[in-house]
Amino acid sequence: MSDRYAIFGNPIAHSKSPRIHALFAAQTGQMLTYEAILAPLDGFAASVAAFRREGGRGANVTVPFKEQACALSDRLSARAEAAGAVNTLTFEADAVLGDNTDGVGLVNDLAGNLGLDLAGRRILLMGAGGAARGVLLPLLEKAPAELFIVNRTAAKAEELASHFSGPGFRFAASGLQGGGYEALAGRRFDLVINATAASLAGDLPPLPAAVFAAGALAYDMMYGTDTPFLAFARGAGARCADGLCMLVEQAAEAFFLWRGVRPQTAPVIALLRAA
Numbered sequence: 001m002s003d004r005y006a007i008f009g010n011p012i013a014h015s016k017s018p019r020i021h022a023l024f025a026a027q028t029g030q031m032l033t034y035e036a037i038l039a040p041l042d043g044f045a046a047s048v049a050a051f052r053r054e055g056g057r058g059a060n061v062t063v064p065f066k067e068q069a070c071a072l073s074d075r076l077s078a079r080a081e082a083a084g085a086v087n088t089l090t091f092e093a094d095a096v097l098g099d100n101t102d103g104v105g106l107v108n109d110l111a112g113n114l115g116l117d118l119a120g121r122r123i124l125l126m127g128a129g130g131a132a133r134g135v136l137l138p139l140l141e142k143a144p145a146e147l148f149i150v151n152r153t154a155a156k157a158e159e160l161a162s163h164f165s166g167p168g169f170r171f172a173a174s175g176l177q178g179g180g181y182e183a184l185a186g187r188r189f190d191l192v193i194n195a196t197a198a199s200l201a202g203d204l205p206p207l208p209a210a211v212f213a214a215g216a217l218a219y220d221m222m223y224g225t226d227t228p229f230l231a232f233a234r235g236a237g238a239r240c241a242d243g244l245c246m247l248v249e250q251a252a253e254a255f256f257l258w259r260g261v262r263p264q265t266a267p268v269i270a271l272l273r274a275a
């Protein structure tokens, strides 16, 4: 008998996760199935409960349900608690465990696939929504020299920076700051991460071209298309990467949580890129 896993989202038809997990299962010889489930916008918790009753062992969660997944978890990992969002659920006999693998997915891509040592680097994180929250703690744990959160609604970036500099976190307020795009004048960063939803609408946030330091890496969490942000960064001389490898790396971490086996990501990334 195969163990059942799924991804819940709305919309969900576009999801690459079933393919990624099928490739991981084949590679590691794990007996499992992984399906995409469209949860009604007002029926996420009921969909998850039904899947669990039918014997589901775990699930991934994507837009727009990550906060609801956090709320329905009985126990949260430290990174899920910090993010306030859950993308990986593990169903135990009497409890639902909530975790967030987005941040480790990003950090593994940056360090492993892109060869970037984050220690001592100046990082600009664009956006203050779920994706930005999810990656903040794993990024800060790599000890960058600076992490500036910039957001269209500046107050949300300031709030996020102040939250992660507060009690319970060991990051100095001096290195972690937040603000609006106007605060970027005259500042340079080694890594600029686009965690906004601007690319989805074909928009480019108002970044100064001089924001990229020499040799900087521009990273767009969106994947599957050349975004205005990456085109702009390339024009400014930055190295560019999209979020496809992050997607595969966060899936690998979820697979490891569920199965205790760490799949190799490189062959899966190569297959997805070729497709």
Ligand code: NDP
Binding pocket: 063, 102, 105, 126, 127, 128, 129, 130, 131, 132, 151, 152, 153, 156, 195, 196, 197, 198, 199, 200, 201, 203, 204, 205, 221, 222, 223, 243, 244, 246, 247, 248, 250
């Ligand atoms: P949210 O809706 O939670 O947050 C959106 C953020 O984008 C907000 O900070 C918002 O600013 C900002 N924003 C939206 N439009 C614009 C614009 N035109 N100009 C400037 N800022 C803008 O979305 P998520 O955080 O959940 O997702 C963000 C992106 O990350 C999506 O593209 C998603 O696909 C991607 N992602 C990729 C993953 C991967 O594995 N590769 C994993 C998770 C997410 P404001 O606060 O002012 O509204």
